[in-house]
Amino acid sequence: MIAERYGVLRSAVCSFVERNLSPEERVLRQDKFRVRASQRRARDLTKKVQRPASTSPSVDPLYARISSMVPRTIDRALRDDMISEAYLQVLEGRIKGNATPTDMKKVISGVFRRFANKWGDVSLDEPVSAGSDTLLRDMIPEDAGLYA
Incomplete structure (x- = not known):
């Protein structure tokens, strides 16, 4: 926008601005650039990845x-x-x-x-018999205990 207004190349304006930034402003600018770049990459990835909703009969x-x-x-x-x-x-x-x-x-x-x-x-989560608190998985012997 500034370059268009004054008839200067955009790259010349960008390099002038970058040269005149303080070290704190350079770090802040770099961080903002990285955040925006990662947001852009994440947005692009969500477009590429298809999430099939196969459990919904109306979709699949x-x-x-x-x-x-x-x-x-x-x-x-x-x-x-x-x-x-x-x-x-x-x-x-x-x-x-x-x-x-x-x-x-x-x-x-x-x-x-x-x-x-x-x-x-x-299922191993079933009781051994009706009214019993013992589950089938509790009846499986532990192999490590056999070697003691």
Whole structure:
């Protein structure tokens, strides 16, 4: 703006200003420059990084399609596991991108087999028996204690 007003090159005005700054003003100017540069870099990075909202069916069409194929009558926790398992299988390539109801039946039965079966996988946070305060994880022996 000053350079335009007086018909001088911008670089000449900048070098004149820099030569006449006190040491404190130079440090302050350098700090402000670094802060603005880092803010600019951070803003550019947030534009480049895509944050997929895959847990929202309204945002991710694949998630919405998989969610529509899982019956809503199933327990919510199991249903979420089924949707997530199917989504992972699509991402890993075990199921094609256009998941069919047949593929979903396999995933649903697999989740039921593992998590809704009393002989299948069980959470370690479950009590040993009904009314017991002892958890299954408390029953796992500590290997370091065996060597004492």
